[in-house]
Amino acid sequence: MKKFFAYNWQVRDEWFKWCQQLTSSQLLKEMGGGAGSILYTLFHIVEVENSWIRGIQGKEDMVYSFDDYATLDKVVSLSNRLKQDHKHFIDCELLQLNEKMIQVPWETNAYTCDDIIHHIIVHEIHHIGQLSIWARRLDLSPIPAHFVGRELSH
Template identity: 40%
Template sequence: MQTLFRYNWGVREEWYKWCEELPEEELVKTRIGGMGGILQTLVHIVDVELSWVRDMEGKPDLRADFTEYNSLQKIRELDARFRPEVESFVLAWHEGLERKILRDERPDGRVTEDAWGEIMRHIIAHEIHHIGQLSVWSRELGKKPVSANLTGRGLAAYLPGKV
């Protein structure tokens, strides 16, 4: 689990750097797919990760939206502010949390129950999905996308039991 979160965080940092090479108008331009644009999609990725973790921790949601986090710098600050909280949760992950249930009562009266292990995998897959959209947009802009390779990132150094 930790390896895939570290992968996503590393790739996200590379996308932030990639964004530095684009003019502001390209970063905020409305596009087809994703969350409507490059910066909007990055805010959404950070927000969803934090929201799910806070839900599992029983903490209030801090909903981040693009009206407040509307620049690359603000998104990076948001990520830097909340990454330690998410990382702490991820690093404390253990097998015993896999089947713990998050029960959510919706305003319409529906109740959902999701296993924490499924939620964690959803968070990982969610970011990878949106990173794919950023890759499509980068090609539309004639730019090389950030590599999606998991290999070659030195992530094995973080595997449990690694000496």
């Protein structure tokens, strides 16, 4: 799973860099479908990942308001900070919790840690696909989604 987190984080950082070519209004424009705008989608990816990882850790959910992070620099900063917060947990503690049942406040069912980790990974990949479609609507090339051929450190 570490490589999939490394992949998602690397692709996310590439999307952040890609976003630098857009104006604030392009980043915030409702794109139809998905989470809404390009910037909100990236914020949503970061926020959901954080909520689920904190849930696995048994920590209280920290809800972030998009209004407080409505610029590219602020979303990038939040992403970098939270990645640092979670990297040690993913690298060192995650495998020990694989079959542990996790109950989070926003869900009625409990899930295994393993299922939640898969959900986090798939959630980000799903939204990256949406960003790719939106990039093409803007007549821009999306970030390549290839897993193979990437230098992935974990």
